[in-house]
Amino acid sequence: xxxxxxxxxxxxxxxxWALAILVAIIAVFPVWWMINVVFSLxxxxxxxxxxxxxxxxxxGIEKIQMIFAETGYLRxxxxxxxxxxxxxxxxxxxxxxAAFEFALFEFRGKRVLFAVIMLSLMVxxxxxxxxxxxxTSSLGWLNTMQGLVVPGLASAFGLFMLVQFMGAIPxxxxxxxxxxxxxxxxxxxxxxxxxxxxxxxxxxxxTFMQTWGNYMWPLIVATRPEMxxxxxxxGLFNAPLSxxxxxVVMTANLLAAIPPxxxxxxxxxxxxxxxxxxGTKG
Amino acid sequence: MAFLExxxxxxxxxxxxxxxxxxxxxxxxxxxxxxxxxxxxxSTLLRMITGLEDPTSGTISIGGEVVNDVExxxxxxxxxxxxxxxxxxxxxxxxMSFGLRMAGSPKALIHERVEKAAAILRLEQLLDRxxxxxxxxxxQRVAIGRAIVREPRVFLFDEPLSNLDAELRVQMRxxxxxLHRRLGTTMIYVTHDQVEAMTLxxxxxxxxxxxxxxxxxxxxxxxxxxxxxxxxxVGSPKMNFLPARIAxxxxxxxxxxxxxxxxAASIQATLPRDVENVExxxxxxxxxxxxxxxxxxxxxxxxxxxxFCEELGAESYVxxxxxxxxxxxxxxxxxxxxxxxxxxLTGDLDRALLFSPDGARMRGATGxxx
Numbered sequence: 012x013x014x015x016x017x018x019x020x021x022x023x024x025x026x027x028w029a030l031a032i033l034v035a036i037i038a039v040f041p042v043w044w045m046i047n048v049v050f051s052l053x054x055x056x057x058x059x060x061x062x063x064x065x066x067x068x069x070x071g072i073e074k075i076q077m078i079f080a081e082t083g084y085l086r087x088x089x090x091x092x093x094x095x096x097x098x099x100x101x102x103x104x105x106x107x108x109a110a111f112e113f114a115l116f117e118f119r120g121k122r123v124l125f126a127v128i129m130l131s132l133m134v135x136x137x138x139x140x141x142x143x144x145x146x147t148s149s150l151g152w153l154n155t156m157q158g159l160v161v162p163g164l165a166s167a168f169g170l171f172m173l174v175q176f177m178g179a180i181p182x183x184x185x186x187x188x189x190x191x192x193x194x195x196x197x198x199x200x201x202x203x204x205x206x207x208x209x210x211x212x213x214x215x216x217x218t219f220m221q222t223w224g225n226y227m228w229p230l231i232v233a234t235r236p237e238m239x240x241x242x243x244x245x246g247l248f249n250a251p252l253s254x255x256x257x258x259v260v261m262t263a264n265l266l267a268a269i270p271p272x273x274x275x276x277x278x279x280x281x282x283x284x285x286x287x288x289x290g291t292k293g
Numbered sequence: 294m295a296f297l298e299x300x301x302x303x304x305x306x307x308x309x310x311x312x313x314x315x316x317x318x319x320x321x322x323x324x325x326x327x328x329x330x331x332x333x334x335x336s337t338l339l340r341m342i343t344g345l346e347d348p349t350s351g352t353i354s355i356g357g358e359v360v361n362d363v364e365x366x367x368x369x370x371x372x373x374x375x376x377x378x379x380x381x382x383x384x385x386x387x388x389m390s391f392g393l394r395m396a397g398s399p400k401a402l403i404h405e406r407v408e409k410a411a412a413i414l415r416l417e418q419l420l421d422r423x424x425x426x427x428x429x430x431x432x433q434r435v436a437i438g439r440a441i442v443r444e445p446r447v448f449l450f451d452e453p454l455s456n457l458d459a460e461l462r463v464q465m466r467x468x469x470x471x472l473h474r475r476l477g478t479t480m481i482y483v484t485h486d487q488v489e490a491m492t493l494x495x496x497x498x499x500x501x502x503x504x505x506x507x508x509x510x511x512x513x514x515x516x517x518x519x520x521x522x523x524x525x526x527v528g529s530p531k532m533n534f535l536p537a538r539i540a541x542x543x544x545x546x547x548x549x550x551x552x553x554x555x556x557a558a559s560i561q562a563t564l565p566r567d568v569e570n571v572e573x574x575x576x577x578x579x580x581x582x583x584x585x586x587x588x589x590x591x592x593x594x595x596x597x598x599x600x601f602c603e604e605l606g607a608e609s610y611v612x613x614x615x616x617x618x619x620x621x622x623x624x625x626x627x628x629x630x631x632x633x634x635x636x637x638l639t640g641d642l643d644r645a646l647l648f649s650p651d652g653a654r655m656r657g658a659t660g661x662x663x
Binding site for chain 2: 188192194197
């Protein structure tokens with residue numbers, strides 16, 4: 012972004028700002044509406060005379076307490092966090108190890124293998140979900156944490172992104188480490204990994220967002236209530252026969268949206284940096 | 294057997310032969326410089342000594358032990374890269390100690406070695422900095438420090454000064470010579486800059502097209518090159534090559550005509566077989582401008598059109614085109630700039646070298662005037 016050097020107000024500046032504000036409103040309004048519905052007396056925001064601001068903080072807190080006390084929401088939070096944490100750890104570990112080899116070393120069949128992995132990006136999830144389910148089932152992993160986590164560990168997208176970053180590491184640096192007596196793993200651990208830290212952070216955030224929002228796979232593989240993720244619990248609130256009023260449903264939604272929102276607010280600079288820098292690491 | 298022995302080494306990348314039957318002996322403590330144009334195989338040879346490349350055939354031995362199958366880190370070599378190859382996420386201290394840390398050396402030893410190297414290279418104040426906070430010269434010193442810390446048997450430098458500006462390069466060159474004097478360790482240095490090679494080397498190895506053209510003391514190579522390539526490569530400005538025709542032979546005296554299109558001279562040499570044309574090699578300092586039009590005693594006389602004059606302060610180099618279009622460079626005094634369109638040159642034929650058309654040196658040739 013270039014800083015505006017002209018103080019004069021031009022039509023173009025006004026239009027640009029108007030557009031930016033419009034986009035911001037469109038993006039923020041659903042979240043704001045959710046907060047508005049939760050922190051108001053039941054029925055108020057959807058009444059004939061709706062208000063755009065919260066009217067009762069106490070009512071909201073009461074609903075949150077009710078959800079935590081009367082449903083398995085807290086357990087689902089735990090399951091989801093563990094599911095996300097293990098997936099992030101696995102994706103980073105497997106992706107970075109594979110990217111290290113693909114980006115910095117030559118081996119037989121490298122190009123073909125990489126092409127096959129990249130092709131898998133073009134196969135929609137809907138096509139692979141049934142075979143994956145059958146495999147998971149035959150391993151006896153239904154309703155287990157490994158059943159949730161393991162099928163998502165090999166991320167072709169993550170590999171692609173990390174290969175771009177690691178490919179930019181100068182060969183001299185790897186050779187210098189070899190001459191310094193570092194083993195293959197030590198080069199990975201002490202040189203390659205720290206040099207693509209930004210990419211790893213970006214991939215971790217993207218994986219978190221994806222895992223937290225993943226609805227279909229947990230729905231299929233974790234059918235017992237004790238293995239429900241947040242997504243599934245929110246799904247129950249939203250179900251047609253849940254007999255919940257809209258404000259309670261909104262509360263469940265708001266609680267589910269908080270972790271990714273926080274994650275994004277904390278790491279947003281890293282996300283932008285990571286995506287902008289991909290492939291141009293110096 | 295020499296300390297470092299390279300025996301009949303070849304290297305091919307697919308069908309491309311980068312090094313062809315290279316043999317070289319290096320004594321312990323020598324400062325050896327590999328010099329040659331880009332793509333001559335000098336860096337590849339260096340990388341093979343350190344173990345980053347394997348020879349296709351032949352052996353390399355260090356200290357009497359063949360190291361072809363020895364891991365790079367265990368050969369006792371340390372390399373300084375052209376790009377410095379410092380780890381950007383580590384401090385200067387961490388960069389310099391990386392090798393020792395990987396080897397699991399005790400902390401006290403690591404501190405002792407790094408501090409000693411830092412003192413030699415005047416890096417004590419910079420140990421906590423990251424590479425991004427250093428200047429080019431400082432980065433270069435850290436890269437050298439990283440090599441010193443490992444206390445290698447052989448230091449290898451791959452064009453280490455080419456990323457520095459001219460002034461700093463001269464300064465670092467002096468520092469490297471001082472370092473060599475102080476450590477007394479064998480150093481092998483790769484460069485394409487023959488001035489750098491001349492100033493640094495105990496032994497200069499000129500390479501071209503995957504072969505060693507000549508190895509020896511820099512001044513030996515300057516005065517007594519084995520072939521046209523070495524003669525042309527060593528020295529700046531480069532040697533002049535004047536095409537000449539063999540006009541006849543009188544025992545040990547070879548009569549040459551058509552030198553640069555017009556000159557004639559006699560040179561002591563035996564008549565080579567099946568050769569009609571030769572080239573006379575004369576360095577710019579052995580070509581003189583003569584005032585007036587006739588050189589003394591009918592010596593070699595060349596007339597040329599002055600193209601331009603490089604004034605360097607103490608001296609100047611005049612570039613001239615001879616009658617047959619050959620471009621020659623002659624060293625002249627400060628007044629050379631006053632020169633007009635044409636000038637007359639005479640050559641110091643005792644210093645002339647003769648080269649046959651295939652580029653080989655025709656030895657035993659000394660010239661006399663025609």
